[in-house]
Amino acid sequence: MNLPNFLIIGATKSGTTSLFHALQQHPQIFMSAVKEPHFFAYVNARPTYQGPGDERTINRMIISEPERYANLFREKKSEQRVMGEASAMYIYVPDAPMQIHHYQPQMKLVAILRNPVDRAYSAYQHMRRDGREPLADFRAAIGQEDQRRQMQWSPIFSYLDMGYYALQLRRYYALFPTMQLKVLLYEDLRNRWEESYNEICTFLEVDPPAELPQLAQLNKSGTPKSELWHKILRRPHPLKARFRSLLPTPLRRKMITYLINRNLSAPPQMGSAVRQELTERYRHDILQLQDLIQRDLSHWLTESAALPTGQPVYRFANQQT
Structure with missing residues (x-):
């Protein structure tokens, strides 16, 4: 059975789509044409x-059959050393x-x-953008998570539950x-893209590229300025079909992504009270995650959620004092 060597396992809304497309440009890496087959989450x-x-x-898009x-991965070329795919719910299921x-016990995982x-x-906000989240209030939506799981809504609606990374x-x-x-x-990815990309290449045992691919902002959240235009761009439409034969796939995707992003306005900021409440809810898991991955995550525990600057101040539980 022809299987990938590595997987991007998540998390959702964390840059996995952008990383997938960046790795897709590497001459020694083959990425599946389908970004999120989610095979290992729903085998058979x-x-x-x-x-x-x-x-x-989700239901129609999942590839659950081994064949x-x-x-x-059947179109992998000889010069492509590794094969991969990105299914962001692998980390959660x-x-x-x-x-x-x-x-694949030797699988590498990113x-x-x-x-x-x-x-x-x-x-x-992503689900609001796509018209799938019926509640206009974030706090109300997260209050419905248990009920929604009982009603068999997909994990993508488990906004809070998907964040317990440890x-x-x-x-x-x-x-x-x-x-x-x-x-x-x-x-x-945001602050040291070149270093991060090269780290991933080393991890996958492929050569650093001669030219660093851009980290494009894909799958962006936001509020559509025009609902009609958003639906045309996001779903099958005769207007898009006309361009299919005129433009190569990479250029067509870039154009659609650009138009989608241009049609989005920034979502409203989260209220400080909600942020503080959720930060406290995640605190125990974040502290455990720090020790698990040996990274300073103290900036995640501040209300402002500012990105880290300067030297880490956290000392891991298993470090010598």
Whole structure:
């Protein structure tokens, strides 16, 4: 069975789409044509989620059959040393680590983690943008998470629950050696993109590229200025079909992404009271995550959620004093 060598396992709204497209440009890396097949989360068990838009965007899109999944990698070229894909829910679905280990125990795993409070709000705004989140109040939406899970809405609506990274990553560390996991932060991609990209290349055992690819902002959250124009750009439409034969796929995707982003206005800021409440809710998991990945995350525990500056001030639990 033709399987990938590495996976981008998440987290959602943390730059995984941008990283996927950047790696896709590397001559020694083959990335699947389908970005999020989510095979290892739903092996031979296509989901039947019942949330708004779940049938169209998840249930029908998941590739759960081993043969179909293997076919995603059949066009790999001889000069491409490694094959990968990016399914951002792998980090969250409990069965995914076990299935990955069963099929490919040598799999290399890349995780990008974002401040869980910011990630939750960005995911909420993303679903509002796509017309799938029915509640206009963020606090009200997160208050419905337990009920929505009982109603079999897809995990993408679990805005808060998807942010407990320490809990999620422990499942991977229990099965895979540390050397097979590469964990970066969202702010690493934003603030030191070249260094982060080269670290990933070293981790995957491919050569650093002659030219650094740009880290494009893809899958951007925001409020559509024109709902009609947004639907035309996001879904199949005769107008888009006319350009399919005229423009190559990479150029067409760049154009659509540009037009989508131009049509989005910035979402409203999260209220400080909500941010403080959620930061406290995540505090224990963040402190555990610091020790798990050996990174200073003290900036995640401040209300302003400012990006870190200067030297780390946190001393890990297993460091010598």
